Amino acid sequence: MVIRVVVADDQELVRAGFGMILDAQPDIEVVAEAADGAQAVEAVREHRPDVLLLDVRMPVMDGLEAARRVCADHPGTKVVMLTTFDIDDYVFDALYAGASGFLLKDVRRDDLTHGVRTVASGEALLAPSVTRRLIGEFTARRAGPAGPARPPSRLLQQLTGREAETLRLLARGLSNAEIAAELTVSEHTVKTHVSNLLAKLRLRDRVHAVVFAYESGAVVAGEP
Known part of the structure; x- marks a missing residue:
C-alpha cells in the first residue's frame, strides 16, 4: 500500500524538502503541495490523501481552520500539524479540531517518514518525549x-x-x-x-x- 501525502506550508523550501524526503520512500507518494490553508483544503478534496502535513501559520486560511475543515469533511485523511519547538497555541486547538498529532519542522529524516507511516496506520503522532510538556x-x-x-x-x-x-x-x-x-x-x-x-x-x-x-x-x- 502506498501512503498518499499532501504537504502544506507557505515556505517553498520546507515543502520541497519534505516532498523530496517522502517521495524517496517506496511506500510514500506526495500527491500535491499547498502554499496556504485554502489550497490545502482543495488539495485534500481533489486527491483524498491518507495524510496531510499542515503548517500552523499560513496565509489566506490558517492551518487551524484548514484542519477543522479537513477533519470534518474528510475523516479518512489524517492531519499532522507542522510546528516549531515552542509549542504553538494553535496546535492545541488543532487537536480539538481532530488533528492526529504534530511534527517539529526540524524533524529528522527518519522521524518524518516514521511519523507519516505511524499516522497512516491509524496511530496518533504524539511523541512520549514531549507529551508532558505539551499537556x-x-x-x-x-x-x-x-x-x-x-x-x-x-x-x-x-x-x-x-x-x-x-x-x-x-x-x-x-x-x-x-x-x-x-x-x-x-x-x-x-x-x-x-x-x-x-x-x-x-x-x-x-x-x-x-x-x-x-x-x-x-x-x-x-x-x-
Whole structure:
C-alpha cells in the first residue's frame, strides 16, 4: 500500500524538502503541495490523501481552520500539524479540531517518514518525549478560575481497572512498550486496552485520549 501525502506550508523550501524526503520512500507518494490553508483544503478534496502535513501559520486560511475543515469533511485523511519547538497555541486547538498529532519542522529524516507511516496506520503522532510538556502547557492555557471543563464521569466509569491504568500511563507519555512493562503484560494486550478505551470514551485516537485524561481529572498535571 502506498501512503498518499499532501504537504502544506507557505515556505517553498520546507515543502520541497519534505516532498523530496517522502517521495524517496517506496511506500510514500506526495500527491500535491499547498502554499496556504485554502489550497490545502482543495488539495485534500481533489486527491483524498491518507495524510496531510499542515503548517500552523499560513496565509489566506490558517492551518487551524484548514484542519477543522479537513477533519470534518474528510475523516479518512489524517492531519499532522507542522510546528516549531515552542509549542504553538494553535496546535492545541488543532487537536480539538481532530488533528492526529504534530511534527517539529526540524524533524529528522527518519522521524518524518516514521511519523507519516505511524499516522497512516491509524496511530496518533504524539511523541512520549514531549507529551508532558505539551499537556502541561495545554492544561495551563485551558484552565480558568474554575478549571477546565470536565467530560462526563460516566464515560470513565465504563473503563475496566486495567483500561483506566492504561489511560493514566498513556497520559504520562509512556509508549506501548513502557506501559506493557509497567503493567507486566504484552504490547498486544496494551494495544487492546488502548483500542477498547478509545471506543468506550468515543475518542478519535491516542492524542485525544491524553487530552481527555487531563480534562476529566483522571490525571492531574504536575503530579508525579
